[in-house]
Amino acid sequence: MAKILIVDDSALMRHTLQHIVEKACHEVVGLTGDGNEAVKLYKELKPDLVTMDILMGESDGIQTLAAIKKEDPGANVIMITALGWENKKEDALRLGAKGYIKKPFDAQEIRKEIERVVGKSQIETLRTILN
Template identity: 50%
Template sequence: MGKRILIVDDAAFMRMMIKDILTKNGFEVVGEAQDGNQAISLYNELKPDLVTMDITMPEMDGITALKEIKAGDPNAQIIMCSAMGQQAMVIDAIQAGAKDFIVKPFQADRVIEAIQKALN
């Protein structure tokens, strides 16, 4: 059975793109969230194997959500997604416990590589 993944991004188009990449590569997308608050409640409810988390979102940003999820589950596997030029935020995310980060626009091989690395 494919690994279970939660996608978090405020842009429906980005969620659709990453979902497409994941399902084509045998992963199961168990949920989608559009902000950090939703991400935390869905994480606790679904217990996915991995989360792809956008950094910049309304309500609660991805780094705050990452810290909240990691506080509740230190073993959570989270990969951050960011647009170009957010290097400082990426460093914050890695220090907060993110496994890796993927730059938008998504490149399928890079997404799969990051996910496989985080899950192994």
């Protein structure tokens, strides 16, 4: 079970993602629609994974991703964005995002991406411990 922070400026999207995440037996440890709050919550909650909208009000997801990666270079972040903003994908991946999902998405797509990223992270941690 992974601890997940959900960051999206749409309350409906936050709650949709929360439902998907919890139904997949993961724990939602935080919800926010603000990039600055996301960085603060990341520091406090130390989640295993962050799902983050690319376009948000005051600070966008790319800026927030950079701030979280500065705090923790090993942070697992999956970026989520609406159609038409695919050009931000390269920026997100270059900054260290571990995954990228386009809206509209389905629950299975979210679950698979979470399992892929969290599973890969757990394997990397085990390798570090064993070496």
